[in-house]
Amino acid sequence: MSSRQFVALCLVPLAIFALTFLALPLVRLVLASGEGEAGWGIYWQILHTPRYLTTLVQTVLVSVSVTTAALAVSTTAGLFLTRNRFRGRAVLLSILTLPLAFPGVVVGFMIILLGGRQGLFNTIFPGHVVFAYSIFGLFLGYLYFSIPRVLLTVMAAAEKIDPALEEAARTLGAPPHRVLRDVLIPALAPALVAAGAIAFATAMGAFGTAFTLATNIDVLPMVIYTEFTLSANIAMAAALSVLLGIVTWGMLFLARSFSGSTIAAGG
């Protein structure tokens, strides 16, 4: 067997698997979205049915606010941790990246422990503070799994910034906020766009956290789930999935073109 043939042979298992369990199912999903009563008009229907439209808007709004908050928190923490060496730094970094391996359901439970009926806040101020199942609880849950992802992307970029740039700006008399605005943010910009896109895509598609917390809130993954299981509206579930998939894939594609790699995993 020639070397060329052997290398081609190495790709065969992957080709079979990817074709059978990725390409064909995705084609089937797209076709299924057009098999309802409305045909391909179903995508038009999404935009003209108030319930779906509200869901879309609400999901985008939550995802945008989570992205903004995660960028603010993680950039601050990431810059602080890259530019300061102190005792306990490694521990702090471990704590901040630990939730990377938590499934979305566990993140939801963490928010229940903070803001549920038996949660921390309701124990300290009894009777008033139950926020786990509100849109604020959902926001906190998404923030919980976004902080580590954004932090790692920002820190990887911050470590590459030449400290001499910052020093030069300071010697030239720039106050801290000018250093931040004119040196650090521009240098971090590609990483911030990438991290923001990752956070947005993950929040849009988060199912586990929503499943635990959003029993009364319409976010896209929950609506897809109820359309499929409760209403047996397969075409609509498929159409909304296709829409969601295109949005999240597009965002991550954007992220990759701004920064080499992306760390994404379902929330």
Added chain:
Amino acid sequence: MRIGKALQLAVTLLAAAFLLVPTIQSVLAGVTVNYFQGIRSGLTLDWIAVVWGLYASSIFLSLGIALACLCVTLVIGVPAAYALARNPGRLSRAVEEFISLPLAIPGLALALALLQLYGSYKGFRMSWTFILVGHVLYTLPFMVRSVQSVLAAIDLKTLEEGAATLGAGPARRFVDVVVPNALPGILAGALTVVTLSIGEFNLTWMLHTPFLKTLPVGLADSYASMRLEIASAYTLIFFVMIVPLLLAMQWASARAQQITK
């Protein structure tokens, strides 16, 4: 500047507290007799025992699926990574991009796609291999990328040419030259695959059957229907399994990345 630094520290600490406090709560609640009364009610391992009685089969199912998933991703992923590293170019990038789709498309949508196509094959639908397919879909890109990036960083061509002049055929070179050199990438990929498979929920929730509940599916079940102490004890068991894996994974990835620099 001083105030700025203090503010940065405060934000960092607040974020760490936000992430850490509930995990500590869940560990404590899992070993407290009555969480509502607090630690004063005493510490106990009873809840852990209850969880073990209720969900041991879920835990073993998840471990089994994770190991099977590791085997499949090794068999498919390592040769594929080698082939992609041997032919770097636009086509290889397109293949890599395509098999990475499961990272970009939400698990829920992927699961719906699998159900649409294979849901009517009852024998397959009801077996644990259906869940396995979902897990392989989701973890395979991590294995391929991890191995590929290590192989891309070493001088594969010279090494293989050396072996070829000594008379080693392509298969022999793969086993004796490529695999040993790729080991750091394989290790990092393997730990990532196992960690992600054990924690996978989004696909699994749609693919599982009432008789096949994985660990995270059991967790969702306990959050919805069990008392807080039991849910916490189950989460505690999950943490004990996943945290060492996560730390090992981060260590192995950092080690593999040093090669690619």
